[in-house]
Amino acid sequence: MSRELPGHIRALLDAAGGPADSAGIPWAGRDLAGSVPATAEHAGDDGLADTAVTAALDALRAGRAGEDAVVDALRDARIFVPLVASVAGHAHVGSDSGPDGASTDASADGEHAAVSDKEADLSLVTVAAPDGRTALPVFTSVDALRAWHPDARPIPTWAPRAALAAAAEDAQLMVLDPGADLSFVVRRPALWSLAQQRPWAPSYTDPAVAAAARGATVSEAAVRRVGCAAGRGVASVARDGTEIAGGGPGPELCIELTLRAGLDRRDLDATVRRIQERLAADPVFADGVDSIELRIVAAPA
Known part of the structure; x- marks a missing residue:
């Protein structure tokens, strides 16, 4: 974001x-x-x-x-x-000396131009x-x-x-x-x-970010659980193909929402939209998180 x-x-x-x-x-x-x-x-x-x-x-x-x-x-x-x-x-166009030692102007095609x-x-x-x-x-x-x-x-x-x-x-x-x-x-x-030369904690380990994620869902009756973990974009790959657990460009934070079973598409979309709007408006979350992915899990019936 x-x-x-x-x-x-x-x-x-x-x-x-x-x-x-x-x-x-x-x-x-x-x-x-x-x-x-x-x-x-x-x-x-x-x-x-x-x-x-x-x-x-x-x-x-x-x-x-x-x-x-x-x-x-x-x-x-x-x-x-x-x-x-x-x-x-500011290109400086100089002049070259001709065969007879006389000065000649730079040609239009830049043949004698000296920058x-x-x-x-x-x-x-x-x-x-x-x-x-x-x-x-x-x-x-x-x-x-x-x-x-x-x-x-x-x-x-x-x-x-x-x-x-x-x-x-x-x-x-x-x-x-x-x-x-x-x-x-x-x-x-x-x-x-x-x-700012201040210590930094990745969003997926930051308790303040996790608390902000929970706060954005507390009023949603359909949400059974919310969890935070490292996103798939955190990992990077070295030149030799080794996967490294860090250094990737993102998304860095995965928010897993466990929702009650039986939600139709309209209710699901509306729930996710409200949560995203609250997260974007939360300064702790907005400043502490670079990019997110949402994972929706249906709670057991």
Whole structure:
């Protein structure tokens, strides 16, 4: 489900100067004059993956930890965002010398045109997720980034700043190491928690989300039971085909409704619609859940 940026995220963006990190590196489309100054805090960066993030991803793959461990490791991690050259904002067309040493004007077909590298724009890369939403790709290491896009410029930054950059770009997702052996999708609630450097709990383990789901059904006489579990979209698949219990793009939460037997289609549809409307209006649920699937079970007669 798409959500407007909450006020506290917007305030963080305003405090950080809008769509740029605290070092002033722009996140979208600004002319960087062909170079990006390294921030002092990342000077001499070795370009290697953060060991805590790597350990959390390994633990997730082995089934020893959940998605929250990866997001928790990212809160203090340096990652890399890719910048790529876009169409030059101010192309400088020079002139070449002719065979006799005389200057000749650039031809109309651009044969003698020289575009200054200093005028090339570098822009933050965003990609489309399978569901059409905007996602920001980020990388644990320079090697992972260059394997994905060899011409992209790796910019080191802290993961919470990258999360703010994603919010500035209206991205609902952040994808860690796309195209690598194991990619990990940071979904919207985790992304917003990361931007605030706050702990995050997956919606399918969050008691507050479960309570909101129960509250949305309490007035429905047809509902016998409501349960929350991880959705099918939580799982991801590594390049070698191994299924990983986390890192998928969603749907992340499965709500199982056990309804009394004998409901006709009209009553069933009306019941489900009312529940969905209440869930969408509940701020705890709306902020804590990225996407859901409903599973309807008929109670024994």
